[in-house]
Amino acid sequence: MNIIVLVKQVPDTAEVKINRETNTLIRDGVPSIINPFDMYAIEEALRLREKHGGKVTAVTMGPPQAAEALKQAVAMGVDDAVLLSDRAFAGADTWATSYALAAGIRKIGTFDLVIAGKQAIDGDTAQVGPETADMLDIPFVAYIRKIEQVEGKKMVAERLMDEGYDVVETTLPALITVVKEINEPRLPSLKGKMKAKNLTVTAWNAKDINADDARIGLKGSPTQVVRIFPPAPRGNREMLSGSIDEQVGTVAKNLKGQSLI
Numbered sequence: 087m088n089i090i091v092l093v094k095q096v097p098d099t100a101e102v103k104i105n106r107e108t109n110t111l112i113r114d115g116v117p118s119i120i121n122p123f124d125m126y127a128i129e130e131a132l133r134l135r136e137k138h139g140g141k142v143t144a145v146t147m148g149p150p151q152a153a154e155a156l157k158q159a160v161a162m163g164v165d166d167a168v169l170l171s172d173r174a175f176a177g178a179d180t181w182a183t184s185y186a187l188a189a190g191i192r193k194i195g196t197f198d199l200v201i202a203g204k205q206a207i208d209g210d211t212a213q214v215g216p217e218t219a220d221m222l223d224i225p226f227v228a229y230i231r232k233i234e235q236v237e238g239k240k241m242v243a244e245r246l247m248d249e250g251y252d253v254v255e256t257t258l259p260a261l262i263t264v265v266k267e268i269n270e271p272r273l274p275s276l277k278g279k280m281k282a283k284n285l286t287v288t289a290w291n292a293k294d295i296n297a298d299d300a301r302i303g304l305k306g307s308p309t310q311v312v313r314i315f316p317p318a319p320r321g322n323r324e325m326l327s328g329s330i331d332e333q334v335g336t337v338a339k340n341l342k343g344q345s346l347i
């Protein structure tokens with residue numbers, strides 16, 4: 087099986103700082119990590135390779151320092167890594183990001199499965215997986231918590247739902263996003279760390295992936311960030327105590343008092 091994993095480098099902080107003038111993330115001085123959900127994607131790709139053979143390639147679009155995330159993926163056992171990096175990619179929204187990723191994947195060649203995390207912990211949109219699948223014109227299944235079976239050009243998997251799960255069947259190649267319930271990511275091995283240390287990550291620019299200038303970076307982004315702000319702190323809070331019945335009674339009384347019920 088040839089598997090491609092989408093890996094995003096994100097700031098290792100819950101308190102993301104914003105540049106008020108450009109409305110972009112301030113990444114300087116903030117340590118970076120692999121998006122946690124992508125660790126599950128890497129682990130699942132490695133498990134599938136162990137079972138079915140083949141190759142796992144990690145791909146990221148980002149600044150040159152995103153190569154570090156790819157090296158970490160290689161240390162975990164990924165065979166190959168591709169960095170899509172070009173100043174022309176800067177300012178990309180999810181649509182332009184997905185366009186670049188799809189173009190990079192096409193250049194890599196034939197594949198059976200693309201695995202991404204369910205969402206990135208900084209951008210948080212969960213749009214890149216489905217958009218990339220659409221641009222590659224392949225089926226997309228979100229929130230995979232278990233891959234039950236892969237046979238030929240068919241895959242059966244469990245998709246996590248609010249209550250329970252669905253069993254879904256898809257043809258391959260397909261793109262799936264995974265949730266943390268799917269596995270327990272492994273630690274990098276010593277052999278993997280050595281390989282990563284000596285690795286020169288393959289880097290492709292916009293021209294290398296035949297990208298249309300009008301569809302990448304700020305120019306290719308149909309959405310623009312107008313304003314970013316932290317949510318205002320909520321007003322008065324009241325902690326309720328007592329039994330559930332007493333607490334429900336208090337809530338009902340308060341809502342009635344405000345003529346809300």
Ligand SMILES: Cc1cc2nc3c(=O)[nH]c(=O)nc-3n(C[C@H](O)[C@H](O)[C@H](O)COP(=O)(O)OP(=O)(O)OC[C@H]3O[C@@H](n4cnc5c(N)ncnc54)[C@H](O)[C@@H]3O)c2cc1C
Nearest residue numbers: 147177179180183202203205206209210211212213214309
């Ligand atoms: C309206 C808008 C404007 C933006 N403008 C800017 C801007 O001007 N400058 C800027 O720096 N950022 C900007 N961003 C952020 C940037 O577009 C997103 O960080 C990026 O497109 C990924 O989206 P996300 O973080 O929501 O990922 P999600 O869609 O939540 O990620 C889901 C999964 O997709 C994969 N994935 C996501 N991004 C990548 C990637 N880059 N490489 C490989 N795999 C990936 C990962 O597997 C991840 O788990 C903007 C975002 C929006 C919504």
